[in-house]
Each structure stands twice: as C-alpha cells, then as structure tokens.
Amino acid sequence: MNSTTSTNKKRTIKLWSIIFWLLVWQGLSFYIGQEILLASPFSVLSRLTNLAITLNFWTSILFSLSRILTGFFLATFTGIIFATLASRFRFIEQLLVPLILFVNATPVASIIILLLIWFSSQPLSIIISFLMVLPIVYTNVLSGIKSTDTKLLEMAQVFEIPMGKRILYIYISQIFPFFKAACLVGLGISWKSGIAAEVIGIPRGSIGANLHQARIFLATSDLFAWTMTIIIISTLFERIFMFLLTQAMNRLERV
Numbered sequence: 675m676n677s678t679t680s681t682n683k684k685r686t687i688k689l690w691s692i693i694f695w696l697l698v699w700q701g702l703s704f705y706i707g708q709e710i711l712l713a714s715p716f717s718v719l720s721r722l723t724n725l726a727i728t729l730n731f732w733t734s735i736l737f738s739l740s741r742i743l744t745g746f747f748l749a750t751f752t753g754i755i756f757a758t759l760a761s762r763f764r765f766i767e768q769l770l771v772p773l774i775l776f777v778n779a780t781p782v783a784s785i786i787i788l789l790l791i792w793f794s795s796q797p798l799s800i801i802i803s804f805l806m807v808l809p810i811v812y813t814n815v816l817s818g819i820k821s822t823d824t825k826l827l828e829m830a831q832v833f834e835i836p837m838g839k840r841i842l843y844i845y846i847s848q849i850f851p852f853f854k855a856a857c858l859v860g861l862g863i864s865w866k867s868g869i870a871a872e873v874i875g876i877p878r879g880s881i882g883a884n885l886h887q888a889r890i891f892l893a894t895s896d897l898f899a900w901t902m903t904i905i906i907i908s909t910l911f912e913r914i915f916m917f918l919l920t921q922a923m924n925r926l927e928r929v
Contacts, residue, residue, distance in 0.1 A: 699715050710892055713897075717895045721896060730884075734884055738799065738880050739907065742865055744803075745803025745868065750807065750811050750860070752808055752812075753811025753812040753815060753856070754853075756770060756808075757813075757816040757819060758815075774809045777808065778809050783874065790874070798875040799880070801871075810860045814855055818851070846926060861912045869885070
C-alpha cells in the first residue's frame with residue numbers, strides 16, 4: 675500500500691466520530707445553558723437552514739470563494755514558475771530566500787493591517803491567500819525538482835530524449851507528490867488566511883463580514899452557522915480539487 679492511500683485512509687472521517695463530537699457539543703451547550711455563549715447543534719443547524727434560503731448567503735459564498743481561490747491558483751502558478759527558475763538559476767533561489775522567510779515569519783494579522791493601509795478591503799483576501807500559499811508551493815516544488823533522480827536524468831540525456839518528454843515522464847512524476855502535498859496544505863491555509871483577512875478588513879458582501887456582524891450582535895448561532903459553511907465549502911472543494919488533480923496525473927501517466 676502506498677503512502678497516498680495510507681494518508682487518504684487516515685483522513686477519512688467516520689460517522690460515529692462526528693456523532694460523538696456532536697453529542698459532546700450538545701452536552702456542553704446544555705450544561706452551560708446559555709445560547710449566547712455556546713449555541714446548540716440544533717439551533718446552529720436551524721439557523722444555517724434559514725440562512726441558506728437567502729440571497730445574501732449565496733452571494734457571500736461566491737464573493738469569498740472567488741477571491742480565495744483566485745489567490746490560491748495565482749500562488750500555485752507563481753510558485754511553480756519561481757521554483758522552476760530557482761532550480762535552474764542559483765542567484766534566483768538566493769534572491770527569493772529573504773522573501774519566503776519574511777512571508778513565513780510575519781504574522782498574518784500584521785500583513786493584513788499593512789495591506790489595508792495600501793489597498794482597499796475588496797482584494798484583500800486574494801492577496802493574503804496568494805502570500806500564504808506561495809511559499810508552500812514554491813518550497814515543495816523546488817524540493818521535488820531537487821530530489822529528482824539524477825540517474826533518470828542521465829539516462830534521458832544519453833538516449834537524447836526530448837525535453838518535453840523528460841518533463842512529462844521524469845520531472846512531473848517525481849515532483850507530483852511534493853506538489854500534491856503543497857496543494858493539500860495550501861488549500862486549507864488559503865481559506866483560513868483569506869477568511870481572517872475578511873474578518874479584519876470587512877469587505878462588503880463577504881463571509882468574513884457576516885462573521886464580523888455576528889460577533890458585533892452576539893449572534894452565536896450565526897457565528898457557528900457561517901463557520902460550518904466555511905468548513906463544508908473548503909472540505910468539498912479540497913476533495914474535488916485533489917480528486918481532479920489525481921485524475922489528471924493518472925491520465926498523464928497513461929499518455
């Protein structure tokens with residue numbers, strides 16, 4: 675059994691475990707006895723159902739989804755380009771080291787506040803998602819390129835295999851596990867950082883703005899309902915994206 679299969683089994687969520695934690699949640703809510711402090715699962719589900727039939731709910735999801743995914747895909751594309759150039763030109767890798775270290779070491783809140791000084795809140799989640807995902811994709815892809823089997827590359831050179839086929843059959847297959855891991859981590863980070871940026875920047879019509887409003891009015895049920903929405907959307911997109919990515923790789927291997 676390969677490592678990918680083992681990882682997928684480890685990440686599988688069992689129904690009984692969900693029920694267990696829902697019961698724990700319900701028990702704590704009942705014990706506290708104040709919905710304003712900890713809303714019960716039933717009140718959250720009821721509120722989520724009511725929100726789901728409103729136009730604002732879906733437009734907010736579309737607003738945040740489009741911006742966070744734009745930042746993610748831009749970071750993915752840029753990270754691959756930077757890693758490719760850095761693997762070929764040593765000075766580019768050295769040039770990017772301070773940038774990657776700066777982004778990794780700087781608190782997300784500090785970057786968000788700084789960006790709010792320079793830009794409006796509307797593109798904030800795009801920029802934050804981009805900045806948070808870029809180092810992950812860059813470092814993973816660069817590691818994948820550097821770990822490519824040199825014997826395979828030497829063999830390709832001896833047999834004068836065209837560069838296109840080298841990229842397809844050697845580089846991509848060797849780099850894919852690193853890239854897949856980067857996407858898996860990057861998707862989660864992009865959602866967390868993107869929503870955090872919206873909560874601070876409060877762009878109108880975003881999920882973050884709704885979370886901020888729920889906090890202002892102490893609407894705990896709304897807060898939990900929007901949080902559940904974020905979890906559901908991010909999990910669904912992660913599963914769909916990783917499935918399509920794996921299918922695309924399988925097709926390339928059959929070419």
